[in-house]
Amino acid sequence: MAAYKPVVVQACPKLGERITQDTLYWRGYKTPVQIKEFGAVNKIDFSPVPPYNYAVTASSRIHIYGRYSQEPIKTFSRFRDAAYCGTYRNDGRLLASGSEDGGIRLFDISGKAPLRQFEGHTKPVHVVGFLSDKYRIFSGGDDYSSNLWDIPSATEIVSYSEHTDYVRCGCASKVNADVFITGSYDHTVKLFDARTKTSVMTIEHGHPVESVLLFPSGGLLVSAGRGRYVKVWDVLKGGQLLVSLKNHHKTVTCLCLNSSGQRLLSGSLDRHVKIYSTTSYKVVHSFNYATSILSLALSPEDETIVVGMTNGVLNVKHRKPEEKNEKSQKKRQPTYRTYVKGRTYMPKQEDFCVSKPVKRVLRKYDKLLRSFQSSKALDAVLEPPIMLHTPEVTVAVMQELHRRGTLRSALAGRDEKQVNLLLTFVARRVIEPRFTSVLVTVADMITDIYQPVVGQSAIVDKQFLKLQEAIGKEIDYQEELLEVLGMMDTLFATFTKKRDTCLEESKSNGLTEIIETNRNY
């Protein structure tokens, strides 16, 4: 004996974006908080220690923001000109920054005045960073040189002038205290070892480099820049190109890894942030922003995404708290424990096992359909939550009723309010291709049934007019589409030779299908 089979709800794959684990994860942010800065935000850096404040470098100031504060909790403004690249040390206590005048300043987080000033660059310094031993700073300037500084003595240790253009980005290795890289507008990324006098490795990016990034393991290097490419290099194999990604259509300005190291984020002047999987190097998600992006940072645990724009707007997104799950789990805990009792018990050989039949949970409309209560089943799926959020369920039940031959009687005998509800739904959804075939029959039946009472209720009449309007619009639209198709067909006909007739048909097929479905008006 077969059990009752629930109504099959057609899962229609949504065109365009597909829902994956990643989309769900990256969508789990609240609506962004916008903070206006004084100029273009060129660097955002999160403090590596709690409470994870972040430093925002814009114009001639560095603002430190708390996690949820909208006002800066601290400001470093002792700059004569634009400040660049305010970067935390890995213990979160010191902050270094370059500036337009070529000086590098080192601040204590608690203090106001700079602790040290490193003078030596003759042109603006766009990149500074701490080496992982905490006592040295590297910098890159527009004077084509990359320098290494000693913090205690505030002196220059070594200066490499190997680049032939502005040095605009850099990154220090986390595993080796002597290794850092810099990327330059001369299309190269150079890897320096503080123990040697020259660069250890040169990687040809092929375009001016705007951002570089080293993976935490130090084995992989990511570079990005003007050419819209994001390139991943294997450092251990001597700088071999691993993969080249071209997903942006403007200069890529910033790169960032998420806290687990599984995802790579890139921001670009094309207003997009793309998120790549570091295993497959495929885009798994992307964010849209209002203006071109200059800088990007992700807090530990991916709690906050901060994006800086060219127009000085700082966009801060916080992760939605997942309190709901915790609460329900807490509630269930004791019952779960009793439920679990004896679960580990292994039946002995002479034990007689009685299996409990699994109780199947049916939806409300399925229960009603099982007992052939057509009208009530239709009522159940016309409830607003189902009707609004899962119209496919409503349509599936309508189709099932039609299949059983009881749709007409289920639609009949309804009052003004319910007819209004029905007509609203039909008028709204009838133009969706996946629902059209079913809803056209429904609309036919409704007009048939309620024809005698037209004119008695203003609301229902209005809905009928709306339905007419929706269908009229759709017909116009389809006619236009047909025209376009005709034009395309003539084009294809001129392109293709005689023997490729079938190719053309396969291409036009996608469009004809849509039209077929709507032809029965």
Add this chain to the structure above:
Amino acid sequence: MVSPGALRVVRCGGSALRGARAVYLLCASGDFVKVYSVNTEETLRLMGGHADLVTGIQLNPHNHMQLYSSSLDGTIKLWDFMDGIPIKTFTVGSKLLALYTPATAEDSVFVVIPKKGERDTFQLVSVKLTKGAGQDLEAKELSVVLDGVGASMKHIAFGRDVAYVVSVKDVNLQVYFFKRKLLNRFSLSTMKTKGGDNHFSCVVCHPTEDCIATGHADGKIRLWRNFHHRKEYTYSTLHWHHDIVMDLAFSMEGTRLLSGGVESVVVQWHNESSCQKDFLPRLGSPIEYISMSSDGALCCTLHTDNRITIINSNLRFSRSIQGLIKSRDVKTGLVVDPRTKALVLNGEPGHLQFYSIQSDQQLFSLDIVQRQYIHQAGLKQSDLVKVAFSAQGTWLATVEESEEVTDPELQLKLWFYHEETQSFQLNTRINTPHDNHITDMCFRDMDELGDDSLILVTTGRDCVFKVWVMVEDTDPEAQQSVSWSCDFVGSYHNYQATNCCFSEDGSLLAVSFEEIVTVWDSLTWDLKCTFCHPPGNIRNICFGRLTCSKYLIGATDYGFLCCWNLLTCALEWSAHLNIVVLQPDPLSEHIAAVSWLSKESSLFVFKPNEPRPIYIQRNLCKEKILLAAFVPRDEPEVISSEKYLWLRKSQLFFLTDTQELMTLSTKSLEERLTPSSKQLAVEENLPVTPFSLLLGKHRRQQAQEDIDLGKPVVRNKQEQASPAVKELLHTPAHVLPSASFLCTIFINSLLISKENKSAEEVADEAEMESEKAEDDSDEEDVTEMEQEDTSHMELLGEMTCKLSKSQEKELRKIRKTDYSWISAF
């Protein structure tokens, strides 16, 4: 020699009823009476002997081991159904349409026969069964009881203690009281119900009270009382069914009434009140008959799709017995599952049945449509129309469509065989793959290449054929790694595509467009050439195989069979034949073609390279053959005659328009029905008694010891403990010596002997060997068994329980007598 033996007659005439202990289920099936075991659902016996449809079976009320059966050939047979032996045959003369054996009537049974001289009028007569010595007796003593009765056996019922008999026909109810010789007629007015049709459909009588229950065509059940009076009779109505009540049955005490109909729901009415009722819904297909066992513990329903469902007394589904399910229309064709070698065709509505030919059992039923089927007339519900398997059986493609002509709701589903769950799982579902009906579908059959080369082609009435390929999902986190999508759409001058077929190596695809066959390159999808041999649309096409792979065969509407040579692109030969079915053998070059000419089907078997057929069988059967399939044999059969060599590697099966499955066989019917399983079945069906428990324990213990000793014992042989014990258990009780004589021997045999030493053993074995030589002459089967067993014993060595020489001899004697007794029959 070659006989079209009906493998299974699908129609289920007659009712099912049970043996006294509710252990056996008897069912009239076509010309046979089948005995099923209730516990294992296995067919224990097939009792054949009637020359025509068996119309009624009833237990002998005076001996519950005997069974009466009546048939359209005009005979009543008395059977011993335990052994499957016909005891007596009574020849009545005219067609027998129903049979009743009420308990009190001595030596006489009641049958329904057509009235002489009048068409469509039937009468209930009582037949005196003469007592005679011979097997074949004449029973000509007929006395008419009732005139103008219904032809179906559901239209007549006998009241309690056979005081009266009730017959219904159209809107009339007749009650005849035997004692008083009184006939009461009641009739319902046809105008009474608005639009409803209140004709009687069935009648049953209460077992203990004077009450008659009748079922009606409008779904009502009426309970009649007080029918002794012509005027003051009363009836009450029970109404649940929305369509005709097919059958009714009272429980043994009469407290419950079961009814069933088209809805395929068994309704149980308590105490004849309409408020208290229980349901057993969704039994799969309309109920035809309901029958209660005589102890009231079980009930069984017979369904229109050739299935028996057994139901517990508390209205729980217990088990079902099913062979080939009869579906309304076999649209899928006969397909052979490459994995199980089972025939695959439409089963229950929306299901695909896998039917094993070897065991005459349904292996499993795959739910394709996955929608609730509503048993109601006039509904257009989607059903399965096309099925295709890939070469290894890993992929299954199915097409379902609703019956609506104008706007068919089409779905193409692709199923992947999941090794772990051992079943097909849905991989891809494509809505409206074509804009119109799909006419044909095939996979590219390539054994040597991997799954990458798998291609599915569908042809549709929307004038295109589509090529579907597997696409690997690029997303690493996706659940499925592959899915199917359309790769190519081809058409030819806007003709409807009707058939498609891949060549054996998969390099060419032939698609027929109405009158034209097109051949496409399967790599580049270029049109290679076209063939046309007017007049007539192409009905079937297929490529030759093996040595004949350069030929393409096509059959047309106007009765032409054409063979084209693909190398020269020219017509090789053609023949004027109205071919209905064209089926290539997958394992040889042979192609079977079935033609339909003036009410008879003929079979032609030919090789494409020569226009002369190898084998012709005219007048294969009277029915139109719709479908055919070659089922590969497990091992090639030894066929001496050259004429039948084409049957060596595979067997040909046909399905006729009356849904009978037939095959061609070189063996006679008796040979094919292997009796080996019967003995086994009886043994398995032994009830659990203390004795069997003792024996089972003994065997298990023995098996355990074998394992403990770590000896290389073949597992399946362990069950046969000792040939003597087995013989003893298989010998009917009445030919055995007295129990007191056997007891000690038997008990001794069960003891584990410890002192058996090697010298003695060797001597024993030598003895056995010589005795075996004698046995060879009279019984072959047994010697085989013994040989197995001796080897077994050698392996077991001293731990085996063995009979002493004298005991062995004793039992052997017993066995010999046993077989001589059987040979007497």
